[in-house]
Amino acid sequence: MHNNKWRDLSFAFTTSIPVMFGYVILGIGYGLYMHNLGFSFWYPTLMAMTIYGGSVEFVIASLLTQHFNPLNVLLITAVVGFRQFFYGLSMLKKYPRKGWRKWLLIFGLTDETFVLNYYTEVPYYCNADNVHALISVFDYCYWVLGAFLGGFAGAALHLQIKGLSFVMTALFIVLAVDQVKKEGNHLSSTSGVLITVACLLIVGKTYFLVATLLILVGEYYFLYRRQQKGAQR
Amino acid sequence: MTAIQQVITIAIAAITNFITRWLPFQLFERKGKSQGISPFIDGLGKFLPPAIMGMLGRVLFSGRRLSQWLSRTTRIDCRSRYSTGSLVEKLDVFIVGSRYRGLYSAGELCFLVA
Numbered sequence: 001m002h003n004n005k006w007r008d009l010s011f012a013f014t015t016s017i018p019v020m021f022g023y024v025i026l027g028i029g030y031g032l033y034m035h036n037l038g039f040s041f042w043y044p045t046l047m048a049m050t051i052y053g054g055s056v057e058f059v060i061a062s063l064l065t066q067h068f069n070p071l072n073v074l075l076i077t078a079v080v081g082f083r084q085f086f087y088g089l090s091m092l093k094k095y096p097r098k099g100w101r102k103w104l105l106i107f108g109l110t111d112e113t114f115v116l117n118y119y120t121e122v123p124y125y126c127n128a129d130n131v132h133a134l135i136s137v138f139d140y141c142y143w144v145l146g147a148f149l150g151g152f153a154g155a156a157l158h159l160q161i162k163g164l165s166f167v168m169t170a171l172f173i174v175l176a177v178d179q180v181k182k183e184g185n186h187l188s189s190t191s192g193v194l195i196t197v198a199c200l201l202i203v204g205k206t207y208f209l210v211a212t213l214l215i216l217v218g219e220y221y222f223l224y225r226r227q228q229k230g231a232q233r
Numbered sequence: 234m235t236a237i238q239q240v241i242t243i244a245i246a247a248i249t250n251f252i253t254r255w256l257p258f259q260l261f262e263r264k265g266k267s268q269g270i271s272p273f274i275d276g277l278g279k280f281l282p283p284a285i286m287g288m289l290g291r292v293l294f295s296g297r298r299l300s301q302w303l304s305r306t307t308r309i310d311c312r313s314r315y316s317t318g319s320l321v322e323k324l325d326v327f328i329v330g331s332r333y334r335g336l337y338s339a340g341e342l343c344f345l346v347a
Contacts, residue, residue: 050247060246068238070245077246081253086285088257090278092270097262109254111289118282176286188280192287212288213281220280224273 008126012134015120019112020142026054027146034061034151041151048147052140053110056080057147082210087114094118094132101133108136110143119175191219 031044039061047057056077063073087109094117095105105117113136120135122128180189195215199208234242261274270278 047243047246050243051250052247053250056246056250060242064234064239064242066234068234068242070241073242073245074249077249078253081250083285083288084250084253085257086281088254089261089274090282090285092257092261092274092278095258102258106255106258107251115286115289179283179286183283186283189283189287192284195284196288209288216281216284217277220277221273223280224276 004125004127005130008130009134011123011126012131013138015116015131016135016138016142019116019139022112023139023142024146024149027143027148028150030054030057030061031147031150031152033058037061037065039064039151041148044147044151045144048144052107052143053081053084054143079207079210083111083213084109084114086213087111087118090114090118094128096129101129104133105136108140110139113139115175119179187223191216195219 027044027048030048031041034044034047035041043064044057044061047060051057051060059076059080060073063069063076088106091105091109091114096102116135116139117132120131122131176189180186183189192212196208196212199211199215203211261270
């Protein structure tokens with residue numbers, strides 16, 4: 001039993017290494033950003049611990065310097081976090097239905113953790129629920145550590161380690177190519193790229209993620225209906 | 234903003250952010266029913282991830298612009314010199330590539346393009 005847990009831990013850790021480089025460095029960038037806005041290191045650390053979502057935290061950091069507007073905070077967070085709804089949708093079958101792990105996994109469902117937990121093939125000798133939970137915990141620790149370091153000593157650190165965050169782009173590319181090689185048809189991945197680019201050009205940076213996801217759901221609805229009709233004939 | 238208003242702001246963001254992650258589990262998990270998730274939601278959950286990878290890939294590539302913006306706002310040079318190909322960046326791709334050995338070349342290619 002002990003042996004299996006150790007295997008889960010070591011597999012989860014090695015899988016999360018690229019995110020470690022990415023999150024610690026991005027976290028330092030975020031902590032530094034808040035430091036330069038005039039906040040003590042407690043702010044980025046606590047926000048990383050409670051909100052735990054990079055893009056939301058950057059936006060909230062700038063909102064904290066403006067007038068108090070709770071409704072605005074709620075709307076902006078909902079728009080920026082909108083994509084996470086669809087991560088949950090894809091994880092319905094992969095994540096456990098009950099127990100403490102379920103809540104931990106839902107709380108930790110960031111972009112990178114979603115990609116790792118969705119695409120990582122857990123070996124037969126590991127417990128998938130344990131591995132997913134451990135990857136989420138590791139990623140969480142990396143992000144909080146990065147935010148703390150950035151807020152505390154960011155200016156000195158940032159110059160030392162620039163460039164390392166590229167590892168996360170590399171991770172995405174590697175996983176994406178792996179997926180393209182495996183998949184039967186490329187409709188989903190091609191539409192993902194094309195619709196994103198189109199939405200960026202038409203809708204602009206603020207809402208393109210929301211627009212892209214809605215169009216993708218529409219596209220799937222169309223495909224699903226066509227498939228249903230085909231099955232009836 | 235007072236300290237209490239700041240705490241409220243952070244709390245609203247934290248709760249809303251958690252709700253966006255938790256909502257699908259609440260809405261679509263049919264507890265106690267044997268048939269599980271509806272076929273449409275199940276299919277959508279399988280259709281979206283590759284598209285999301287494409288979407289996030291696009292966002293990450295624009296990350297270079299983010300770092301330029303950061304360096305402007307923080308007045309610290311945090312731009313990575315992608316085009317010159319420093320040893321550190323080679324190492325990055327190698328770390329990832331070694332986990333997925335066959336795909337090392339893909340990472341290398343992306344490194345050259347970016």
